[in-house]
Amino acid sequence: MPAMNMIQALNSALDNMLEKDPNVLIFGEDVGFFGGVFRVTDGLQKKHGLTRCFDAPIAEGGIVGAAIGMGAYGLRPVVEIQFADYIYPAYDQLVSEAARLRYRSAADFTAPMTIRSPYGGGIFGGNTHSQSVEALFTHVAGLKTVIPSNPYDAKGLLIASIEDDDPVLFLEPKRIYNGPFDGHHEKPVSPWAGHPMSDVPAEHYTVPLGKAHTLREGKDLTVLAYGVMVHVALAAAQDSGIDAEVIDLRTLVPVDIEAIEASVKKTGRCVIVHEATRTSGFGAELSALVQEACFYHLEAPIERVTGWDTPYPHAFEWDYFPGPERVAKAMRRVMEG
Amino acid sequence: MKNTQALSLHVPEPQTRPGDEPDFTRLQLPAAGSVERPGISTPALQMRELAYGLIRVLDEEGRAIGPWNPRVDPETLRRGLKAMLLTRAFDDRMYRAQRQGKTSFYMKCTGEEAVACAQALVLTQEDMCFPTYRQQGLLITRGYPLATMMNQIYSNASDPIKGRQLPVMYSSKAFGFFTISGNLGTQYPQAVGWAMASAYKGDDKIAAAWIGDGATAEGDFHSALTFASVYRAPVILNIVNNQWAISSYHGIAGGDQTTFAARGIGYGLPALRVDGNDFLAVYAATEWAAERARANLGATVLELYTYRAAQHSTSDDPARYRPAEEAGGWPLGDPVLRLAAHLIGLGEWSNEQHAAYQQEAIALVRAAGKEAEAIGTLGQSRPEAATMFEDVYKDMDWRLLRQKREAGF
């Protein structure tokens, strides 16, 4: 199997779906001839034709609104929002429309569609190229939210998202497009090649939505993570010597409650990590779910390790990013608790 | 009625791509001096054709002709020319600084200098500018310290906005320069609101906003025009049509069907289409719009027709999507050379003075660079880390206080 980085894996997923289903089409800012600012749609217009993968005006509300209309007609549009930080003009179309069509028409109208968007920090992008927006969407009934952490999952989850009959927000952690990143920013960047999850089949396959993946089995405590933070959690387990069970959620909505419950009941301790700001972050939801499902098994308070409640500051990227030291510290506290 | 013909989806494409010869034969460029100049109180509906023409003052020989000739004194023109040369020298150095790893990002305005540099001379420092990332010429023309701009670009200890923003996202109330947002189009309705506030208070200040051709597609652009028209806000709404939005040519924003200036007509606003590489035309059109705003006649839309000669940003490579020679072939030429030729024709400038000022500009930028780099480039120096928790709110609540402590500051 060829080793792929995340960009190549996503490109392969889109290529497979354009091949397989004539109702799939792609549009977004700079995705056509150019192939996207992160090159995820590279070559797709040339291979599949102008109307299968094309540039959109700079109007995120228009992009998502048009995708809803196409989805309602019977197509399966896959749209790109160039950076998740620029998704806000589309918020109304996503929250009031994409997420509501099925319900308000009693399934008379539905709009299958996938909204891809690079998100997260660690690339010196400053406040407007670094945000983690997931909680703004996990709160919305009617939307699914998916976040891969490696090339294999990225491809399988993207295909599953496109084939899903509901609108799916597919957030791509851009810091790990080209290689895994464990938060040790002072170390040289490693490529995906050689990583077990970079073995990506060229053909169509899916990774089911709603199923978490236990990346590391352990008995001391459970770490719940997604995206880049999965790699940070693994590094923290390694650095601290704590026998942590690291769960990659892969889908935030619907979240794999069974996997969470089974693990926390086994370990009795839980640390939740995300890069997004803390207040009303997805960690708050996870913490509530763990408390509800596992209260009598918990031996210590649940801890959250998150970005600070500030915008993402350009010069203080690594003071903001919840790196392995902060995660390991929280793990130690939970072990002592 | 039933349609018997199979429909097909139209997706616009530019005429040329990498490997092709640049082709501007389709551009319709009226001769300099040919567009009429109506009085500022003319009703918008009676000057619609201005949105489809092209106001040009400098002819092929560099002479200023026609009713839009602003008759600016040579001293002011020399100031403008020097500001453009300084802006270009600044851009060149900061572009290289990024390539040398001194910062994370940079954006040039090469080929578009006349826009900001001419407009800065028309507006006063009390008028508020709501720019995009490509109007650094406003600050440079107004004499904002180059070293301070660099401190922002380096996010160093003397960065006036404390290392919080991406390079080039300057902010200076004192220089009438509104804090730049990375989110396209947002500044447009804000400028209208600022202008409405000036009117509400009975002040005499006006506002000006800039947006790119690509970003006119955003809803905020259209909200701004509606508000500006409804409340007759004293604001100048500039559309900088530099033909490209990263890799998307202007046709992706609707530029194949009509002009960007014509957007204003639908809102009942006067709209002028201007040769953006003609310093005198930009100056004259801006002066006309400013006079209207100051006379309480409301907003004007200006389309400044120009060409983005450089890459979109240091993260971009235009060779992937447009002919390599396109910038050099732009039929409206280079704004710096055109203004220089005009002044030389008047006997108010010379090739020797031009070359000498180019060297002086490089020296000014180099000196500023030394000053900023002595403080530090990105990562070598930065504001005090505890400040990252400040200014989220006026006062820090318990969460930020706790988080600041946890961060060790």
Ligand SMILES: Cc1ncc(C[n+]2csc(CCOP(=O)(O)OP(=O)(O)O)c2C)c(N)n1
């Ligand atoms: C809301 C939003 N969407 C997308 C982007 C990403 N982006 C940054 S600049 C740019 C192109 C803008 O082109 P244009 O408006 O023509 O201005 P120019 O860069 O040519 O000056 C895009 C798509 C953004 N910054 N904000």
Ligand SMILES: [Mg+2]
């Ligand atoms: Mg543009």
